[in-house]
Amino acid sequence: MGEVIAIVSGKGGVGKTTLTANLGIALCELNKTVLLIDADIAMSNLSLLVGLENPPITLHDVLLGSSSSQDATYDGPNGLKIIPSGLSISNYQRVDSERLVSIVKSIYKEYDYVLIDAPAGIDKNVISAMSASTQILLITEPTAPSVADAFKAKIVAERLNQRVLGVIVNKVSSVKGEITEKEIMKMLELPSYGKIPYAEDVRTSFLLKKIKPVLIHAPSSPSSNAFRYVARKITGLDIDTNTKTNTKKRKGFFGFLKKLFSKK
Amino acid sequence: MFRGLTKLLTKVSSKILNIEDKTKTTSLDNLLEYKTINLSSKDLDDFLHKLRIKHIVNHIIVTDLDGIVIGSTEKDLKEGFKSAAMYNYINSEMKDLSIILIESKGWQIIFKNNNKVYFIKANDNLSKIEVHALVDDLENYLKFIK
Numbered sequence: 001m002g003e004v005i006a007i008v009s010g011k012g013g014v015g016k017t018t019l020t021a022n023l024g025i026a027l028c029e030l031n032k033t034v035l036l037i038d039a040d041i042a043m044s045n046l047s048l049l050v051g052l053e054n055p056p057i058t059l060h061d062v063l064l065g066s067s068s069s070q071d072a073t074y075d076g077p078n079g080l081k082i083i084p085s086g087l088s089i090s091n092y093q094r095v096d097s098e099r100l101v102s103i104v105k106s107i108y109k110e111y112d113y114v115l116i117d118a119p120a121g122i123d124k125n126v127i128s129a130m131s132a133s134t135q136i137l138l139i140t141e142p143t144a145p146s147v148a149d150a151f152k153a154k155i156v157a158e159r160l161n162q163r164v165l166g167v168i169v170n171k172v173s174s175v176k177g178e179i180t181e182k183e184i185m186k187m188l189e190l191p192s193y194g195k196i197p198y199a200e201d202v203r204t205s206f207l208l209k210k211i212k213p214v215l216i217h218a219p220s221s222p223s224s225n226a227f228r229y230v231a232r233k234i235t236g237l238d239i240d241t242n243t244k245t246n247t248k249k250r251k252g253f254f255g256f257l258k259k260l261f262s263k264k
Numbered sequence: 265m266f267r268g269l270t271k272l273l274t275k276v277s278s279k280i281l282n283i284e285d286k287t288k289t290t291s292l293d294n295l296l297e298y299k300t301i302n303l304s305s306k307d308l309d310d311f312l313h314k315l316r317i318k319h320i321v322n323h324i325i326v327t328d329l330d331g332i333v334i335g336s337t338e339k340d341l342k343e344g345f346k347s348a349a350m351y352n353y354i355n356s357e358m359k360d361l362s363i364i365l366i367e368s369k370g371w372q373i374i375f376k377n378n379n380k381v382y383f384i385k386a387n388d389n390l391s392k393i394e395v396h397a398l399v400d401d402l403e404n405y406l407k408f409i410k
Binding site: 101123124127128144148151152155158159160187 | 292295296298300318319320389391392393394397400401
């Protein structure tokens with residue numbers, strides 16, 4: 001199939017890397033072949049999240065033309081393949097991120113899905129990640145600054161004539177003041193590809209001695225199911241009720257009252 | 265007590281009538297005013313003007329290889345002739361350049377595609393990928409109006 005999806009947010013710290021890693025694993029669970037590319041060439045940390053420590057050859061070397069993409073491809077959890085980015089600042093300053101487009105073109109047919117973890121911002125490196133993809137998934141938190149940055153990223157994608165698939169709302173905790181999924185869809189004029197609850201198990205997955213994506217650390221948690229929901233939505237599979245992110249719905253009069261006053 | 269009751273009734277009625285709470289999104293109003301630029305136009309000058317806004321560049325001039333202006337957002341047509349002459353001169357000295365950047369009163373980008381010379385005036389962070397996206401839009405338009 002060879003779909004190349006860039007995960008873009010505009011704002012930093014929204015959860016692009018977490019989504020990329022967990023979505024990759026969720027797609028592998030659906031028997032898809034998946035390659036993750038850490039295109040955050042300045043502030044990379046996808047490799048840490050999937051358990052790769054100090055990979056000797058990275059995307060930096062591929063962008064510099066000193067190594068092939070095969071040499072920089074590593075095995076990750078659940079059959080995932082990963083091209084990590086390097087941590088070297090000097091290499092970061094030397095690389096030409098625009099080469100990412102031709103690199104992805106040369107390998108995308110080998111996989112069902114290639115997920116590109118884009119950097120924050122809307123600069124040249126983000127433009128390269130967007131341009132190397134066939135589709136873009138926006139991720140935002142339910143807050144005004146995050147939605148504003150996602151909107152700017154959408155405008156850049158439109159300038160590049162790239163297709164934006166939809167938006168994923170991350171860190172949803174239903175506290176007062178959060179922008180609802182419905183409002184975000186309306187503002188961005190995009191369909192929702194899921195909402196990921198703000199959960200302690202996602203945060204603790206970063207605090208383990210060896211960092212693990214939440215799908216491996218807590219596979220049956222609501223967040224893991226939310227990532228599975230996104231994967232099924234992307235692949236066009238029916239949405240299983242078990243993968244829905246919402247907690248139990250209360251019926252009856254109290255359920256009606258709860259629904260009436262809930263922020264979701 | 266009345267204040268509490270008013271608040272409750274407002275909340276219930278707004279939920280029932282599906283009226284959204286706008287207070288959270290007012291800070292985004294300016295940004296949300298941006299609408300996708302519709303490039304459809306029968307007039308080339310109008311199209312170039314829209315293209316200039318879409319791709320956030322200062323000016324777009326397109327000529328054939330002899331410097332005859334096909335379309336321009338600049339009033340001064342000499343600019344088109346100058347750009348083609350500059351492209352032909354630099355290309356005769358340094359063959360097969362995909363793109364030429366000149367820093368003079370901002371950035372000037374000269375780019376050859378499909379026997380046309382594109383002269384784009386923009387700021388310095390316009391990437392090659394963005395230039396290609398702009399050229400693709402224009403090429404599609406020219407194909408369409410032929």
